[in-house]
Amino acid sequence: MHPAIDSEPVYTSLADKAYAEIRDRLIMLDIPPMTAIDDVALAKSLDVGRTPVREALKRLEIDRLVVAYPRRGTFATAVDITDLAYISELRVRLEPVAARRAAETAGAGALAELVELADLLDELDVNELSRDELMRWDLHVHRAVYRAAGNPHLEDTLVRYDNLATRIYCLFLERLTQFDHHVVEHSALLRAIGAREAEKAEELAREHVIDFERAIRSVV
16 A cells, blocks of 8 residues: 555544544444444454444544444444435535635645645556455545535534445446546546636536446446
């Protein structure tokens, strides 16, 4: 994995560390849907106490990645294909907003980082990457664009729905034949934002969400 993806993040608290790492395990289906969450085992694997894990699980319930039942415990939520239409309905409107906003308002440094990320994508040998690695690139690119948009409320909303969409994608990944194209096509979007081509960036972001839903439905 490239250092841009695989480097150790800097967390402000143990709860933030637990949240980010459990979240990504849920997204990538390393914790399978409907699996009971063992907070003791999670705390041990993350090298944190149970309290940060419990705090993280409360946040993840808000994100619809886990669900807690009285006297039964906490479970990873199911991945329901019927949610795809609801998620796409929001993403097809908000992803273009983020792309346009990033192109119009991001600073020169942020734009340069997006262009550098596009260069890295263009250099990827997708044949040497696992599907898990490719999906982590996909998450990384989306989060970079949301951050560059400079609206924390928009960023939080899009991260949440992109996470849910990625879970659906991971569920059907083995059936998809052009999943690598879905990831590397982000290069054009990143370059459009970097060049402040707001209308082009907006349209590319919209097409990406539409193509994502179409690809999933083709194998369901």
